[in-house]
Amino acid sequence: YEAGAELVINGHEHNYERFAELDASGAAVAQGLREFVVGTGGAGLYPFGTPLAASEVRDSSTFGVLKLTLHATGYDWEFVPISGSTFTDSGSGICH
Numbered sequence: 001y002e003a004g005a006e007l008v009i010n011g012h013e014h015n016y017e018r019f020a021e022l023d024a025s026g027a028a029v030a031q032g033l034r035e036f037v038v039g040t041g042g043a044g045l046y047p048f049g050t051p052l053a054a055s056e057v058r059d060s061s062t063f064g065v066l067k068l069t070l071h072a073t074g075y076d077w078e079f080v081p082i083s084g085s086t087f088t089d090s091g092s093g094i095c096h
Contacts, residue, residue, distance in 0.1 A: 040065070063081070065079075
């Protein structure tokens with residue numbers, strides 16, 4: 001956050017979760033750092049614990065990948081599920 005990053009991508013959990021933009025303490029802010037947890041690439045998926053306040057989207061039943069498209073002033077994201085699955089998530093963000 002302090003270095004000016006825009007995105008953090010983790011795979012440490014075996015599920016998918018997108019968070020609101022956050023400040024360095026983990027509080028939601030309008031111009032913060034967005035975090036994705038994308039551990040949906042093949043290992044067994046497992047359920048979530050108690051959601052954090054900044055959690056916006058969660059899914060623990062769908063394998064897939066996160067597609068990022070980077071632009072000069074922002075980015076687009078799309079969760080692409082495996083064939084036959086219906087969960088998706090997509091959106092855009094701006095660089096600060």
